[in-house]
Every structure is written in structure tokens, then in C-alpha cells.
Amino acid sequence: MGEATRRLVALLDLERLDTDLFRGQQPETVRQRVYGGQVAAQALIAASRTVEEGMHVHSLHSYFLLPGDYQVPIIYDVERIRDGRSFATRRVLARQHGRPIYYQSLSFQRAEEGLEHQDVMPEVRPPEQGVDLMTRMAERGTDDGLSKEWAALDVRWLGNSSHGLEPDPMHPAQTQVWIRVDGRLSDDPIEHLATFTYASDVSLLGATLAAHPDTSPRNIQMASLDHTIWFHRPFRADEWWLYDQWSPSASGGRGLALGRIFTQDGTLVATVAQEGLIRPSR
Structure with a gap:
């Protein structure tokens, strides 16, 4: 495990302050507002530490309420909504300066057998033929300090509807990337x-x-408004997974994006949805 990945794992290892109350530290960064994926991941860790062994998260739904401040830690307050035999529900409120900045609801389930089907993975180029995303961001002048903050991630951009992907009249806005955590994680x-x-x-x-x-992104004001993940099957984040993304709609200064997550063997392991602000810069 490289130093950047060790820093990421440490960043997600929350401090327990009291029963169902946790504190998350911040990374060293030059960016002005907290990266949304960090808050979502830390909230997931907080909620996971309050459920019984054998309960596994299968979905989370969240809203970004205020921009986070990198200068102070984030406090995560977990509310135990329900503990059933098969399912458990948690709500997490993230606070800074006494104000809520993020809200997450999660559902956990005990493993069980059931019906099986999934979408077929699209035919794509392998990760080795993708473009390093950090290099592409630097070339376009859109880095904004993210290359340092995302140093633990290996991201290979395959293309989008404007460049690199075959046009699809059914889906006018598409992007495909391969991602993995750069270094071996624990089990x-x-x-x-x-x-x-x-x-x-x-x-x-x-x-x-x-x-x-x-x-x-240089002339568009962009900010995540909400973020949802459905976890379908177990997988390793430190092995390549395809992020097959598309946007079915943009209107009113907002854009909706969906993503399917496939492992290299074609297994659909998760689905992600996000709506965000995409307003022309004023």
C-alpha cells in the first residue's frame, strides 16, 4: 500500500467521541471546500460502526447541504432508526461550526439468497488504454488541487459523448472511466x-x-446536491472497476447523472445516482 492510499485509509478511520458520535479528520489540501466523496465515505464508516456484525450496507441516500470547511474536523452524529432481524436503518448528520453540512440515510441487510439478474457490461477498452484523469485535468487546467487529494485513486478516462465514445442517439451525454484504489487494501x-x-x-x-x-468546468459552477449508491454484490475497490456514466437530463441549472459499476469480469456490483448544480459561472 502506497503512502497516498495509507493516508486515505487513515482519513476514513474516524475517532469515536461518544456513543454514536464520531469525528472525521481532514486531509492536507489547497482546495476551498470539502470533497463530497470524503464526507459520504466518512458518514458510511460512522453508520457501519453502529450496526451488528453481519449487517452489510446495501444502499445510502444523501444530501449535500452546505460546503464543508477543510480547516476544522467534521462531526458525525448517527441516529439508530431501526434494528430488525434482516434490516437495520441509520441516519447520519454531519456538522461543522454547529451547522449541518451533509445528511445521509443508510439501509443494512443480513446476507441472504434471492433471484439474480443484471445488465450486460458494455464493450469498452481496457484500463491500460485509458488516459490518466489527473493528466487530462492538468492539460485542461481543471486540476484545482484534486490531483493531490485523489492521489490514492488510479483513474483512466476512456472518453465521453464529445470525444472518444461512439455517439449514442439514445444517450446524448455519456462518460466511461476505469477506477481502482492504487494499492492493496485489507480484506x-x-x-x-x-x-x-x-x-x-x-x-x-x-x-x-x-x-x-x-x-x-472552468466556466460552469458545479456542486453536488445529492448522492445515492445501491450496493448489489461484494467487490474489491483496489481492483479495476468500470464507471459507466450517463446523464438522462439537464435542466433548470441542474444535471442528473447515473453510473453503473462493473468489475472487469462483467459483474454489476453497484449503481450510483447524483444530481448536481451545473450553472454557468456568474
Whole structure:
């Protein structure tokens, strides 16, 4: 495990302050507001530490309320909504300066057998043929300090509807990237779910701009408004997974982006949805 990955794992290892109350530290960064994937991942860790052994998160739904401040820690307050035999429900409120900045609801389930089906993975180029996302961001002048903050992630951009992907009249705004945590993680499933949650916020909202080649993050005000993940099957976040993204709609200064997560063998392991602000800069 490299130093950047060790820092990420440590960042997600929360301090317990009291029963159901946790504190999350901040990374060293030059950015002005907290990266949304960090808050979502830390909230997931907080909630996971309040459920019985054998309960595994299968979905989380969240809202970003205020921009986070990197200068102070984040306090995570977990509310135990329900503890059943098969399912458990938690709500997490993240606070800074006495104000709520993020809200997350999670559902956990004990493993059980059931019906099985899934979408077929699209045919794509392998990760080795993708473009390093940090290099692409630097070339476009959109780094904003993210290359240091995302140093634990290996992200290979395959293309979008404007460049690199075949046009699809049914889906005018598409993006595809391969991602993995850069370094071997432990075998703790929560570590993989949390680092995946951290990475799931990478590039997803950018898919909403794929149908608008004349725009770029430099002249668009972008901010995540909500974030939802459904976990379908176990997987390792430190092995390549395809982030197949598309945006079915943009209107009213907002864009909706969806993403399917496939492992290299074609297994659909998660689905992500996010709506965000995509307002022309004023």
C-alpha cells in the first residue's frame, strides 16, 4: 500500500467521541471546500460502526447541504432508526461550526439468497488504454488541487459523448472511466465500501457536460446536491472497476447523472445516482 492510499485509509478511520458520535479528520489540501466523496465515505464508516456484525450496507441516500470547511474536523452524529432481524436503518448528520453540512440515510441487510439478474457490461477498452484523469485535468487546467487529494485513486478516462465514445442517439451525454484504489487494501469489506464511496464522486457530475462540448468546468459552477449508491454484490475497490456514466437530463441549472459499476469480469456490483448544480459561472 502506497503512502497516498495509507493516508486515505487513515482519513476514513474516524475517532469515536461518544456513543454514536464520531469525528472525521481532514486531509492536507489547497482546495476551498470539502470533497463530497470524503464526507459520504466518512458518514458510511460512522453508520457501519453502529450496526451488528453481519449487517452489510446495501444502499445510502444523501444530501449535500452546505460546503464543508477543510480547516476544522467534521462531526458525525448517527441516529439508530431501526434494528430488525434482516434490516437495520441509520441516519447520519454531519456538522461543522454547529451547522449541518451533509445528511445521509443508510439501509443494512443480513446476507441472504434471492433471484439474480443484471445488465450486460458494455464493450469498452481496457484500463491500460485509458488516459490518466489527473493528466487530462492538468492539460485542461481543471486540476484545482484534486490531483493531490485523489492521489490514492488510479483513474483512466476512456472518453465521453464529445470525444472518444461512439455517439449514442439514445444517450446524448455519456462518460466511461476505469477506477481502482492504487494499492492493496485489507480484506475488511467496509474498507472497500468506504474507499469506493469516496471514489464514486469522481467525474460523475462531469457526465452531465458530455452533451455540451463547448462548456467546461472552468466556466460552469458545479456542486453536488445529492448522492445515492445501491450496493448489489461484494467487490474489491483496489481492483479495476468500470464507471459507466450517463446523464438522462439537464435542466433548470441542474444535471442528473447515473453510473453503473462493473468489475472487469462483467459483474454489476453497484449503481450510483447524483444530481448536481451545473450553472454557468456568474
